[in-house]
Amino acid sequence: MNGPFEFTLRLGDDALIAAQRLAEWTTRAPEMEEDIALANIALDQLGAARLLLTYAGELEGAGRDEDALAYLRDDREFRNCLLVELPNDDFAVTMAKLLLLSAYQLPLYTALAECADERLAAIGSKTRKESAYHLDHAALWVKRLGDGTEESHRRMQAAVEQVWPYAAELFAPDPGAPVDPAALRAEFDATVTAVLAEATLTRPESGWAPAGGRDGVHTEHLSYLLAEMQVLHRAHPGAKW
Amino acid sequence: MYGNDFGAPEEASGGGLLGEVEAAEAALREAAARQRRRVPASDDDLAGFFAEIVEADQKIEPRDWMPEAYRKTLIRQIAQHAHSEIIGMQPEGNWISRAPSLKRKAILLAKVQDEAGHGLYLYAAAETLGISRDELVDLLLNGRQKYSSIFNYPTLTWADVGAIGWLVDGAAIVNQVPLCRCSYGPYARAMIRICKEESFHQRQGYEILHTLAHGTPAQKAMAQDALDRWWYPSLAMFGPPDGESTHSTQSMAWKIKRFSNDELRQRFVDMCVQQAEILGLTIPDPDLRWNDERQAYDFTQPDYDELMRVIKGDGPCNRQRMAHRRQAHADGAWVREAAAAYAAKRAVEKKEKVAA
Amino acid sequence: MTDPSPLWEVFVRARRGLSHTHVGSLHAPDAELALRNARDLYTRRQEGVSIWVVPASAITASSPDEKDAFFDPAADKVYRHPTFYEVPDGVAHL
Ligand SMILES: [Fe+2]
């Protein structure tokens, strides 16, 4: 079950669902400049998703391309983590999600760039630079919101508490995988702890560790996200776009 | 960086316009190099000096003396243009989440992002005339400045994204290429930058329609329906007919505007006919035909009463577009305040460090 | 309400060997954000290898060619910023 196909699919689904959520900000960002920045990050995630899903399809060998995987699977077949499917909520929640995601993706892609699988290594060396930028952007905003006004501090702290439990799922051990997520936890913790401290935020303590995304057991949100994303493609079976 | 991995037939989608942009850029440099007396003779000579620069096809720059009405006209026009870019993100943004392939999703997202960039270039150009972006945004949000009426129509199907790229961006290019030669330097330079990006927009739209028109019967019907709904509103983008256009004559004299509304509309129609033929779609105008004498197509004018109604606020989506923009602005206020507060704290720390 | 976010002038070096060229301006509350915004706004097509951002208020301009009559006593006003200065030769498609 944990072959390279499954592993690649997880990464691809993380990136795809993250892109879909980030793109929802288009025309809605707090400032026009930020509209552009969020679109850039969404485009990076989407680009990574396309590379990863294309490769996953090849590994599977069943003739599915990126679009077949993105548009013709149901939520139970998606392997993304729960973190990325959570609704955007306010800007603080979006930045908290991005902080956790990018603090996970950066060491993941960095390790991937060194792995034995050439295709994955090539993808990793491209995407790690993008992840570094995403992390930088998230950290920049978490600091500004955490150490900005009273209201922004309150919202940012609440946002961190809201999404923090979903970090646990990212690091579930998978010793057979090209990169074992469990090995990334220490770097993730160091990164996030430093950002939160500088942002005058408290790192939450949580015993609750929701999971299931990697097995296709998602939150209620994913099915709605997919319904919207897939509606047109599914309405015209076999059509080219 | 994004979305360059496609290409519509060059000659069918206005590739020549990009050449015109480059010609405008070359002309700008050429005129700048031309000899002319460097400064006004005296304070009584300001208007004469201004007229001389315009006459020589050189550029008026932010700190130059300029007639108050010139400044006001430019602020109104550039601001309206900037607002159009920003509001114009909404109808296409409406389809990002449902784009039917990942490639189309990436292209559309990059395209809508470009429009935000255009808005920002233009706000910056307007600011050189002595008005702040905050003021301009307020004027938009309280309805005192307008944006292009085309964005008050809904995008009902995916084909509308194609139609907007082909027709709306196409019409915008026809309108904007001459603005690359506008007498006001910051506006001309912003337009050069924008027009280069717009040609990608038009091509991606054309390619969407081309794919649909050569796809399943349902897709072809979708494409035709989009053309039927967007054709006349696109013609109306060039504004009222010349006889009724209020600002035209003075703007032409100042070289802000280079061609009349009707001239540009005609140029657009002449371009589109052959492009529609290649698509295999029918322009919804039974009276559209070549006029050998005029060496141009005769066509049915758009409904200008409808245009006026939409401009006044009674288009299908005026209220929705404005509510969306106001909501985004209001929802973001706490974030902008936080960023300002953070910056203020850091500035104080810096001062204290220097003092210590 | 907060103060309007300050204006920054953006300079990009498109390729190694060329000097930084003014490409436009933008608003940001501080330098760090200004730099990030500049990257996103002015180098979306990977035009830049190096970016400078300068507070518009920190620029002192001399422009004898421009008579300066209209905006006269307000040399420190934001709207006098030298935005969109001409792109010099050799930097096509900037
Ligand atoms: Fe545009």
Ligand SMILES: [Fe+2]
């Ligand atoms: Fe456009």
